[in-house]
Amino acid sequence: MQYFYDVLLLLLLLGLFGYTHSLLASLKVKEFIRQQFGKAIAFYRLFYNLFSLISLYLIWEYAPHPSLQIYKLNPPFDYLVLIPQFLSLIGIIWCFRYFSVKEFLGLSQIERFLNKEFSDDELDEKMFFRIDGPYKYSRHPIYFFSIVFLIFRAEMDLFYLTMLIAFIIYFYIGSVYEEMRLLKIFGKDYEEYQKKVPRIFPRVFTKS
Numbered sequence: 001m002q003y004f005y006d007v008l009l010l011l012l013l014l015g016l017f018g019y020t021h022s023l024l025a026s027l028k029v030k031e032f033i034r035q036q037f038g039k040a041i042a043f044y045r046l047f048y049n050l051f052s053l054i055s056l057y058l059i060w061e062y063a064p065h066p067s068l069q070i071y072k073l074n075p076p077f078d079y080l081v082l083i084p085q086f087l088s089l090i091g092i093i094w095c096f097r098y099f100s101v102k103e104f105l106g107l108s109q110i111e112r113f114l115n116k117e118f119s120d121d122e123l124d125e126k127m128f129f130r131i132d133g134p135y136k137y138s139r140h141p142i143y144f145f146s147i148v149f150l151i152f153r154a155e156m157d158l159f160y161l162t163m164l165i166a167f168i169i170y171f172y173i174g175s176v177y178e179e180m181r182l183l184k185i186f187g188k189d190y191e192e193y194q195k196k197v198p199r200i201f202p203r204v205f206t207k208s
Helices: 002-025 027-062 082-096 101-105 107-114 141-151 158-186 188-196
Strands: 069-072 155-157
Touching (some): 002 027, 027 101, 027 107, 027 158, 082 141, 101 107, 141 158, 155 158, 158 188
């Protein structure tokens, strides 16, 4: 019974994290911040990332850790799972080539602010419509490669399984909210892109 309560509390904490993470990423919140602080919103992206990392670390470190073992792979299978993990890391690095890491982290925004190049209509990041590279096969390839990396694991316990399921659900829900923002920014072009390219899993993995 203790496992049930531990999993329930862990899911509640992860749900709160996901809700807060999505809320702070919404256009309404960003527009409110810009109204209150003007161009100082240039610091928002870095704050958002740090807040997310710290929050997730606290959950990982201090939330209940139900230790019920689900499975443990024996040699050589425990080493074989490293292959898809390694390939997924290569995939994530591939994705990095198609967007600005500094912009993603929030550093470019601060540079523009300090150089007095931050425009009045900017929010926390410049959005780019990417349809090349990995984005030809998945609208959210980083989510796809992250899921692959997380799934392939030599040892699985109830804590990690709960985290894994919560992350996969959040990746999907997060992609829905993210695309709502992208539709507002890119309009018909992004709508056409949605019709041609699957959300997360490439067509080799799914027909939809």
